[in-house]
Amino acid sequence: MTGPKIAVRDLRLEYFSEERGERHVAVDALSLDIAENEFLCVVGPSGCGKSTLIAAIAGFLKPRAGTLTMNGRPIGRPGADRGVVFQEYALLPWKRVIDNVALGLKFKGMGKAERHAVARRFLEITNLADAAQKFPHELSGGMKQRAAVARTLANAPEVMLMDEPFAAVDAQTRLTLQEELVRIWERSRVTVMFVTHSVEEAVFLADRVVVLTPGPGRVKASVPIPIARERRDWTTMNADPEFARLRDVVLGLVRGVAA
Ligand SMILES: Nc1ncnc2c1ncn2[C@@H]1O[C@H](COP(=O)(O)OP(=O)(O)OP(=O)(O)O)[C@@H](O)[C@H]1O
Ligand SMILES: [Mg+2]
Numbered sequence: 001m002t003g004p005k006i007a008v009r010d011l012r013l014e015y016f017s018e019e020r021g022e023r024h025v026a027v028d029a030l031s032l033d034i035a036e037n038e039f040l041c042v043v044g045p046s047g048c049g050k051s052t053l054i055a056a057i058a059g060f061l062k063p064r065a066g067t068l069t070m071n072g073r074p075i076g077r078p079g080a081d082r083g084v085v086f087q088e089y090a091l092l093p094w095k096r097v098i099d100n101v102a103l104g105l106k107f108k109g110m111g112k113a114e115r116h117a118v119a120r121r122f123l124e125i126t127n128l129a130d131a132a133q134k135f136p137h138e139l140s141g142g143m144k145q146r147a148a149v150a151r152t153l154a155n156a157p158e159v160m161l162m163d164e165p166f167a168a169v170d171a172q173t174r175l176t177l178q179e180e181l182v183r184i185w186e187r188s189r190v191t192v193m194f195v196t197h198s199v200e201e202a203v204f205l206a207d208r209v210v211v212l213t214p215g216p217g218r219v220k221a222s223v224p225i226p227i228a229r230e231r232r233d234w235t236t237m238n239a240d241p242e243f244a245r246l247r248d249v250v251l252g253l254v255r256g257v258a259a
Contacts, residue, residue: 003072004033005191010066013052026052028216039185039192041202043254044212050195054161058084083157087164089144091136097147098132104155122150125184142173153188162194175234178204182232199254203247204237211253221253
């Protein structure tokens with residue numbers, strides 16, 4: 001494929017309140033390309049339209065103006081080609097982990113043996129093989145989030161949209177999840193758009209970090225992160241002056257936005 005995986009052009013997204021008869025512009029004049037197999041992180045102040053942008057790419061929200069395409073075709077409804085991972089894990093509490101992971105495949109009509117085989121592969125990748133038969137309430141926050149990632153990947157999406165997926169876990173688990181996500185992504189090579197408040201998290205994970213302006217969000221800057229994947233563990237990154245430099249560049253851009 002030659003063109004971008006996802007192309008966003010002059011996008012305007014609005015919410016309309018019937019009650020108050022008011023229009024709220026959440027995103028305006030936003031243009032952004034995401035390349036095939038890219039790991040893109042998006043940072044920006046609260047309320048700048050990050051979740052709204054994810055909703056639009058997922059197909060839950062229609063553009064008011066501009067265009068949104070995937071593989072050169074306009075994005076319409078939500079589809080299995082785009083998987084979304086939210087901050088809340090959204091696992092079904094009455095289903096075992098393996099059946100949660102296999103759920104999308106069940107909806108697609110895949111038989112039980114086959115979908116469990118696929119689910120087991122992604123539980124392996126996300127380091128949850130031993131938790132397959134457990135119920136969500138028996139898992140820690142970090143395990144639940146990995147199960148949610150496994151479920152999304154099991155559906156073989158072309159693009160994984162992640163909206164602050166690690167915001168609700170404790171700091172130590174979060175570091176581990178970040179390291180694990182790098183490895184999971186390397187094995188799946190799905191295209192990722194990852195939204196976060198954390199500049200450190202963004203620079204650690206990304207091929208490129210996009211900084212948005214305060215709402216209505218536009219792209220303020222795009223910073224490539226040319227750090228080798230093999231070096232993406234926290235022990236190495238914490239000692240890497242290039243990581244510190246890039247983090248400060250992005251932090252400066254985010255602070256500049258807020259000023
Ligand atoms: N359902 C809604 N109806 C009306 N306005 C909304 C709705 N959802 C979000 N907004 C508004 O749209 C703007 C963008 O919201 P959005 O949730 O996309 O921000 P965000 O960048 O994800 O913020 P955060 O970092 O806090 O998650 C905000 O001003 C918000 O108040
Ligand atoms: Mg949000």
